[in-house]
Amino acid sequence: MTAAPYNYSYIFKYIIIGDMGVGKSCLLHQFTEKKFMADCPHTIGVEFGTRIIEVSGQKIKLQIWDTAGQERFRAVTRSYYRGAAGALMVYDITRRSTYNHLSSWLADAKSLTNPNTAIFLIGNKADLEDQRDVPYEEAKAFAEENGLTFLECSAKTGSNVEDAFLETAKQIYQNIQDGSLDLNAADTGVQPKQNLPRAAENNGKKDCNC
Amino acid sequence: MDYGTILEERTNPAVLMNAREQYMRQCARGDPSAASTFAFAHAMIGSKNKLDVKEGIVCLEKLLRDDEDRTSKRNYVYYLAVAHARIKQYDLALGYIDVLLDAEGDNQQAKTLKESIKSAMTHDGLIGAAIVGGGALALAGLVAIFSMSRK
Ligand SMILES: Nc1nc2c(ncn2[C@@H]2O[C@H](COP(=O)(O)OP(=O)(O)OP(=O)(O)O)[C@@H](O)[C@H]2O)c(=O)[nH]1
Ligand SMILES: [Mg+2]
Numbered sequence: 520m521t522a523a524p525y526n527y528s529y530i531f532k533y534i535i536i537g538d539m540g541v542g543k544s545c546l547l548h549q550f551t552e553k554k555f556m557a558d559c560p561h562t563i564g565v566e567f568g569t570r571i572i573e574v575s576g577q578k579i580k581l582q583i584w585d586t587a588g589q590e591r592f593r594a595v596t597r598s599y600y601r602g603a604a605g606a607l608m609v610y611d612i613t614r615r616s617t618y619n620h621l622s623s624w625l626a627d628a629k630s631l632t633n634p635n636t637a638i639f640l641i642g643n644k645a646d647l648e649d650q651r652d653v654p655y656e657e658a659k660a661f662a663e664e665n666g667l668t669f670l671e672c673s674a675k676t677g678s679n680v681e682d683a684f685l686e687t688a689k690q691i692y693q694n695i696q697d698g699s700l701d702l703n704a705a706d707t708g709v710q711p712k713q714n715l716p717r718a719a720e721n722n723g724k725k726d727c728n729c
Numbered sequence: 730m731d732y733g734t735i736l737e738e739r740t741n742p743a744v745l746m747n748a749r750e751q752y753m754r755q756c757a758r759g760d761p762s763a764a765s766t767f768a769f770a771h772a773m774i775g776s777k778n779k780l781d782v783k784e785g786i787v788c789l790e791k792l793l794r795d796d797e798d799r800t801s802k803r804n805y806v807y808y809l810a811v812a813h814a815r816i817k818q819y820d821l822a823l824g825y826i827d828v829l830l831d832a833e834g835d836n837q838q839a840k841t842l843k844e845s846i847k848s849a850m851t852h853d854g855l856i857g858a859a860i861v862g863g864g865a866l867a868l869a870g871l872v873a874i875f876s877m878s879r880k
Contacts, residue, residue, distance in 0.1 A: 530731055548837070560836050561800070563807040564771065567735065582730070591801065594751075594768035598744045710730045 527571055527578035531691055532708035533684075534599050536624050537609035538617040539588035542643040545674035546609065547585045550684050555675050562587040565599055572685060574692045581688065600631035604700075604708030605639065605687040610658075612642045612671060613650040618658065625665060633707065635700045637690040639668050641683055646673040734845035736814050740775030748772035763796045767804070774812035786812045803829060807839065814846045817853065822846050 535543040544559050544566070551568040566585045571578055584603070586596035600606070606628050610617040621640070628638055640662045642653065655671060662669035668686060672679040691709065694700035700707055732738050740748075752769035755761035761769075766788050773785030786809065793805040806829050814822035823846060829839045 532730065544838075556837065558835065560833055560838075563804045563838055566838050566841075567732070567738075580731070582732070589800075591764050591798070592767060592804065594764055595771045598741075598748070598768075598772070601741065601744065 527580045528712050529577070529692075529695075530580045530582055530710040531604045531688060532602060532710075533581060533583040533605040533607060533687065534603040535583065535585045535607045535609060536596070536600075536628065537588060537641075538611070538614075538620055538624075541588065541609045541611040541614075541617050542674045543588065543607075543609050544585050546607070546641065546643060546672065546680060546683075547583055549674045549677055549680045550583070553677070555677075561589060564592060564595055570684075572688055574685070574688050577692070579688055579692070581684065583684075597627065597631060600628060602706035602708045603632050603636055604691045605637045606632060607639050607641055607683060607687065608667070609641045609643050610653070611644050612653050612658075613644050613647050615652045618642075618653045621661065625667075633704075635694055635707065637668070637687050637694070638666075639670075639683055639687045642669070642671040643674055645671040645678060646675045734848070735811060735842065736845050736849055738775055739777060740772045745772045745776055745781075763792055763798065763801065766792055767801075771808060774808060774815060779816050782812055782816050803832070807842065810842060810846065814849060817849075819846060819850050819853075 535547060537543055539561060544562050545556055547566075547568050548554060548556050548559075551570045562585055564587055568583050568585065569580060570583075571580050573579070584599050586599060608621065608624050608628060610621055612618075625638070628636070632638075640658065642655070642658050644650075658671075659669055661667075668690070670679045670683050670686075672683055674680060691700065695702065695709065700709065702709060702711060748769050749772070752761060752765055755765050770785040770788035770792070773781045773788070776782055776785070789805050789809050789812065793802060793809070796802065796805070806825050810822045810825035810829070812822075813819070813825065823843070826839060826843045826846060829836065830843065833839060
């Protein structure tokens with residue numbers, strides 16, 4: 520709707536998944552606004568945020584879908600996996616149950632996204648070291664077994680938050696560069712600039728130079 | 730794929746078809762669950778077809794009335810605001826989002842939606858236009874249901 524200039528080469532679609540209250544919305548907010556929301560209500564259905572980043576000198580617009588962890592609406596949030604280029608799977612390092620549920624989140628992510636989707640594991644609330652319930656090494660081993668990239672982050676302090684989002688973009692960009700991600704295939708979650716609508720470009724102004 | 734706000738989001742036709750099939754199957758077996766009715770409604774209100782959106786609204790209104798689960802009601806109110814805004818019934822859209830904001834004044838997601846509704850109105854040249862009375866009246870009953878359920 521806004522006539523912002525389309526000064527980026529690609530749009531990448533991400534989803535953020537994981538149990539209720541692990542900090543998905545706070546991670547998104549920290550990444551897009553560089554702020555921490557201390558008192559964040561449960562997400563309603565699905566929300567999205569955007570931010571333009573740079574990878575290898577290319578501007579990329581990240582369109583990030585933040586899903587509700589509430590079990591009751593899993594059917595709705597599942598419909599967002601389709602066509603995601605990146606998936607951030609989040610657990611809370613202070614709550615073991617959120618870690619134990621990862622295998623079911625991963626099963627969903629693997630079956631509902633495409634094989635090229637970059638899946639990133641985030642152990643959030645790393646600032647609460649004294650309440651830690653999941654050892655770093657254990658999660659690291661789980662990530663390696665399942666071919667996931669892994670980082671512990673804190674949406675509160677911001678530590679590693681940028682890295683998680685940027686690393687995922689780098690992996691996707693790498694997949695485009697080496698041809699393993701076919702831009703012509705359906706539901707890749709990547710849209711090159713050429714296909715974007717060029718609305719409001721000349722807006723009545725005469726730009727003909729003759 | 731490049732949406733400016735949640736109001737511009739449209740359901741992928743394959744997702745819409747799938748949601749409809751699942752819902753129909755459930756209906757054939759008896760009363761569909763709140764979760765599958767919501768999944769269906771959520772897909773429908775993202776349809777390009779205005780009639781689909783209206784059908785989704787009817788489902789959401791029914792859920793808001795009948796679903797006993799208190800925490801689910803805020804979801805229905807939120808999506809009723811989204812749905813009405815998508816078919817340019819802005820008075821109803823603002824009515825619903827204000828109900829949610831009354832209950833959760835700091836809710837960033839709700840605030841963002843209200844801003845999106847207002848900017849859609851500005852875009853349509855409607856800011857400052859009189860709020861239509863009939864719609865708001867119909868809303869009053871449902872609002873009462875929502876507010877009561879918060880206790
Ligand atoms: N200490 C600490 N608290 C955090 C952190 N991230 C989130 N929180 C808190 O955890 C609570 C839940 O965070 P949310 O971002 O709303 O969780 P969510 O995963 O989006 O939850 P749903 O929307 O219900 O699925 C909030 O009260 C946050 O303030 C963090 O890194 N450190
Ligand atoms: Mg959330």
